[in-house]
Amino acid sequence: MPDALLDVANLQRSVAGHAILTGLSFQVRIGEVLFIRGASGVGKSLLLRALAYLDPIEGGVLTLEGRTPEQLGVPKWRARVTYVPQTRVLNKGTPSELYFAAQQFKAQKGRPRSDLPAIIHDLGLEPGVLNQQWSELSGGQAQRVVLALALALQPKILLLDEVTSALDHDAVLKVEKVLKACGAALIWVTHNDTQPARVGGRVLVLPLGTEMVVEQLPSSNQQPTHDIDK
Template identity: 40%
Template sequence: MTMLEATGLSMQVGDGRWLFRDVDIYLSKGDVLVLRGPSGAGKTTLLKCLAELVPYDEGNIKLHGKEASDYGVPLWRSRVMYVPQRPAIHTGTPMDLFNMAKNFASQKEKKNLDDPTQIGMQWNLSESHFTESWSNLSGGEMQRCALAVALALNPEVLLLDGKW
C-alpha cells in the first residue's frame, strides 16, 4: 500500500527552465529512496517540495491518499519531516528544540515520542551534546543532533538532505 505518493511534480525556475518535471514517487512503509545527482540538479528543492516547505508549479503529493491541505500544513510537516544537510543554528540547545517542537499543536496527537538523547548516543553523541548550545557543536554533531531530534518526533516520512 502506497504511503507517500507524488505525481507529476514539477518546478520551473525564474529563467523558464524546468528544475524538475513530471516526477512520480510512490513509497510504501519501510521504503528507502535515494536521490543522487550533481550539485544544483534540484534534489534539495524536490525534498522541500515533498515536505511542503516550498511551492511547486505542477503535480500533487499525498500521504495516505490525502493532500497537505487535508491535514493542514503544520500537521503535514510533522508527518513528512525534512532534515537539512546543514541544520540552521538555532538559539538554545538541541533539547530546547526538541522540547519546543514536541509542544507544537501538530505533535499533540502523537502518543509515543522518543528521547533524542538515547537516539544520539547510538551515534557517539553524549547527553551533554543535547544540552550544549548549537553554536558550540561541530557540523557533524549538529547534523546528528538534528537527526536525533527529528527521529524522536516519530515522523511517518523522513526526508534527509545531505551526505548521510
C-alpha cells in the same frame, strides 16, 4: 503500488521561471528507503523541500496515505513528512530547548515519541550535547543532533539531505544503522557512491526520474567513501 505511503504524481518545480523538475512521479511504501541521486543542480534538495511542502509546487499532486497537504493540514503534513537539511542549523539556545518547543506545536500534540537520549547514544554522541549551545557543537555533532531530534519526533517519512556529509567513517556507519532501524520511510539525497549499497533500497536518478533497485552489500564490505569529518 497499492500500499503506497507517499504518492508523487507529475510534480513540477521551477526556479526563476526555469523548469527544474518536470512530470516527476514515484511512490514510497512504509519503511522503504529511496535514495535520490543526480548531478549538482538537477533539483535534489528542491525535491525534498517540495515533498516537505516548504516550497510551492507549480503542478502535480502529493498525497500521504491518500490525503494531500491541504486535506491533512500543512502543519500536520510537515510533522509527518520531516525535512532534515544538510546545512548547519542556526538556532539559538540548546537542542533540548528546541526539542521541547517542537513538542508544543499543535501538530505534534498527542503524537508518539522515541527515546531521544537513546538515539543520541546510538549516533555516537554524549548526552551532554543536548544541553550545549548550538554554536558550541562541531559540524558533525550538529548534523547528528538535528537528525536525532527529527527521529525522536517519529515522522512517517524522513527527507534526508546529505545527512552524513560532515561525518567520519565510523559515525557514518552509526547513522546508517540507526536510520535503517528507525521504521520511518527514508527519502535520502546522497553523493556517497557506496551508501545505497550499504543501506539497500531503491534509487531515483534525477532529472528524468529513472528508478533502480540496489542490492545491499554484506556488512563486511560496507566501507563508506566520500564523507569527511568537519
